[in-house]
Amino acid sequence: MYPGVISGFAAFLVYANTFSADFAFDDNRAIKDNLDILPETPWTQLFSNDFWGTPLTHSGSHKSYRPLCVLTFRWNYWLGGLDPAGYHVVNVLLHTLATCLFVRLSCLFVSKPATRLLAGLIFALHPIHTEAVSGVVGRADVGSTVFVFASLLTYISHCRHRDYRPTFFPSFIYLALSLLFSLAAMLFKETGITVLGICALYDIFIVHRLFPSFRSLFPASPSLRRLAISLSVVTSWALVLLTFRIYSMGSGLPEFATSDNPAADSPDWLTRLLTFLYLPVVNLFLLIFPAQLSFDWSMDSIPLVESLFDYRNLFTLLFYSSLFIISIWCLEGLKLSSNKKRLFSNCVTSPSTKRVTSNGSLKGKPTHNKPSQHLPSVPPDSSLDIVVFSSLLTALPYLPCSNLLFYVGFVVAERVLYLPSSGLCLLLAHGSALLWSRFPRQRVPLTLALCILLAAFSVRTLSRNADWRDEESLYRAGIPINPAKAWANLANVLASRGLPVDAENAYRNALRHRGNMGDTWYNLGCLLQDGGRYEAALGAYREAVRRRPRMSVAHLNLGMVLQLLGRRVEAATVYRHAADIDNSGMKHPRLQVSSQVSALYNLGKLRHEDGDFQTALDAFREAVVRAPTHYQSHSLYNLLGDTLSKLGRHGEGEKWFRASLNSKPDHVPAYLMYAGMLARTGRTNEAEQMFQQAVQLDPRNSTTLGHYATFLIDSGRITEAVEIFESILEHRTTPKRRLTPPTLTGC
Secondary structure, eight states, rough: HHHHHHHHHHHHTGGGTTOOOOOTTTIIIIIIIIIIGSSSGGGGGGGOOOOOOOTTTSTTTTOOOOHHHHHHHHHHHHHHHHHHHHHHHHHHHHHHHHHHHHHHHTTTTOOOOHHHHHHHHHHHHHGGGGHHSGGGGHHHHHHHHOOOOOOHHHHHHHHHHHSSSHHHHHHHHHHHHHHHHHHHHHHOOOGGGGHHHEEEEEEEEISSOOOOSSGGGGGOOOHHHHHHHHHHHHHHHHHHHHHHHHHOOOOOOOOOOOOOOOOGGGHHHHHHHHHHHHHHHHHHHHHOOSSOOSSSOTTTTOOOOTTOOOTTHHHHHHHHHHHHHHHHHHHHHHHHEEEEEEEEHHHHOOOOOOOEEEOOOOOOOOOOOOOOOOOOOEEETOHHHHHHHHHHHHHHHHHSSSSSSSSSSOOOOOOGTTHHHHHHHHHHHHHHHHHHHOOOOGHHHHHHHHHHHHHHHHHHHHHHHHHSSSSSHHHHHHHHHHHHHHHHHHHHHHHHHOHHHHHHHHHHHHHOOOOTTTHHHHHHHHHHHHHHHHHHHHHHHHHHHOOOOTTHHHHHHHHHHHHHHOOOOHHHHHHHHHHHHHTTTTTTTHHHHHHHHHHHHHHHHHHHTTTHHHHHHHHHHHHHHHHHHTTTTTTHHHHHHHHHTTTOOOOHHHHHHHHHHHHHTTTTTHHHHHHHHHHHHHHHHHHHHHHHHHHHHHHTHHHHHHHHHHHHTTTTTTHHHHHHHHHHHHOEEEOOOSOOTTOOOOO
């Protein structure tokens, strides 16, 4: 018991410094910008949206279906809102639980507590886990691993009850629990479904010692018949889960940017093949020597292997040669074990208890092999079993992320190694135990080496946790590996902190490393626009739309700058083009649609200012029709009402003024424009009430006070108007004007 307790305590302790960390990187999109974690969002929507809150049927969906993980985010929000501490605490607790379950799993293969403790400590302290534990979105991997371990433990219990105490009920309960845990693992993260393959192969190779041959497929004994039933149930369940997963994806596969996985987009098949064969080597190196870690490995972090003469092919060859040798050793061991098992079975079932009479007949009662009343586990400390099981734990969960079966949206991601690392941890602990037993004179240096390893892992994990404490630290740490993306993200952080000079330098550093990043050009344009450098911002936005022609928010801001420069005809053309862009397959559909609605709003406002009220009305009506539910439409409703009023359609206009105030009761411009319409139609008492409500909401704003004073002058109340103008001069407030509504997505 103590190995699990000590390992779990170490897992908790080494990540305790993440409790004060902020949200970082993908946490913002998965949590802060995800409407699915809000209480007002129906919880059933979690099962129709992807991990980022986008409908799975949308062409721009990532297709990552993890509703149980999002549900835990929702619980966190219900308990503490957007306080990051609670989210980090849950991640660390899940890592602690995963460590304890891993130690419990190792008990089935390792007899010595010291070896179990070593395996548990390596898993608890391994630096490769920092992204999964310190980054909140890594909860998908950690939570899935918890249920994978639970599924394995219950399936192993099913095997023991099935083969050594073949009563139906306990065996069925354990099998049902294993299948249920596999479903939970898949709903935390897609790779959790691989636990069913691990269970099946464990049953075949480790429990039944079946040598992979055609002859082994034919059940010839009650044990093999029970195995066939279990495998049939597991296989059927796997097909059900796969069918459900494919159905939930909708009609299309996810689309990824070229920068996310450059090898997948390479036109040369040899480059794709060599690069994807090399990537497992990179992942293995990160597991063995996790010195350099990064929040992102996309773009040019790992250069493509484009030639057979690339020296990295030697590492690929060495890696697969080693795998081949290990596979041969395992197969030979399974063959030998299978032969021994058949020989033992024949000896046990021979009629040795019967006596032969003089006439050759058999005398005495035949014996039967009764099942044992105890539940023996797999023989502990079997190198063959440990190597086979460790290989299954490492290879099967990694295979869907390897790009060897199908393309995924990354080349390397540290958090996907959380579960595969467990196999390597078990293998390393067993190898150390073998060295300990076979070389007694070298135990002191071996112990010292293991202590140094655990200490190094602890220090590296603690220092890496410090990188994850905030986004600036994280991105600065990633500059050596992925300079383009790290500089670009760092620039966003610096800009949000009010450091425009540092932010501009960071943007330009990013573009020097990779000049085709449309998002970075757009963000640079926002920075320049906020600084009043409109011509420079215009150039940045033009680069953004050249790199990403369907980026509607870049077109929107391009139109805004053109309007600020007095180029109103060009601005109107750009707004119209932004609204007409095809948004299918876009990575951020909410941002895309909101930007298009804002473009229509700005187009209508521009035409409204030019006096072309009918064209403005058409733009506003189109915006209302296309506005999504999350769009804050109060400014749109307000101008639509004013446009209808200017066209003499006061009844319709009043309806939209009221809609604006219902949408945002403290929206002062709606009170002012509504009051103006009421004044023009002779409803002066109602108009004055609206003006007074506007003044009450914003009593020091000169625009609000000026409108009210003008109304008083028109009503013949000169003295009151003079008092208000004097108040304006006293406060010296400056009117605030906006070209775009508050919902503008961009600068």
